[in-house]
Amino acid sequence: MSTSSDPVTTTATTTSTYESTSTYETTSTYETAVVLPADLHARPAGQLARAAAGFTSAIQLEHADRTVNPTGVLAVMGLGATAGSTVTVRAEGHDAEQAVTALAALLATAE
């Protein structure tokens, strides 16, 4: 994984699997780390949960060795993530890239 001065670093892997139904299914895994500009309190947690529910991919938020499903607003608040700490967004599925991009943007602009 590369590092840069940018607070957001992204890694992505794409795997194609051949399905017995003779169609190609592409499942992608994306991951982005965001340094929080502000505490991850109630309002941004609510925004994250609502955004996360709009994707079909399996999404995880990771902070300080704890992993939660961001569709759970209470679990997101329970991370207790504070300004300056790093939260990693990870998604696996057909809209993984869009999910990670959207959630990382919310985390990066939280007030």
Place this chain on the structure above:
Amino acid sequence: MSATVGIVLVSHSAELAAGLRLLVEQIGSDTVPLATAGGTDDGRIGTSYDLVLAAVRTADRGVGVVVLPDLGSSVLTARTVLEDHPRPDVLIVDAPFVEGAVAAVVTAASGADLKTVADAAKEARHVHKL
């Protein structure tokens, strides 16, 4: 956009219900149909059968209503209302009042169905805040 599951907050205190409403509108959404039944008919601390019944009707958009009581007679009154007006799509949910309301409103705002919204409120009991 399809209809949204409604939420009813039943409290002994009109101020508590109204304050929780403001909170969940900020965290979750102000577009979820949400009604409060707080206090007695004449504004004292207590619960009102008629206010609960009216709140259920106010929050109902045709895809189900989750009723969240705070404690004690709020639970009893809400149960009595639902027993007198039984409907499979109006559920009273055993959940912590604040956390359950926040989880229910956020989940309803994302377009979830009645069972998913009710489960989100129930599961609020098991989410640690520390």
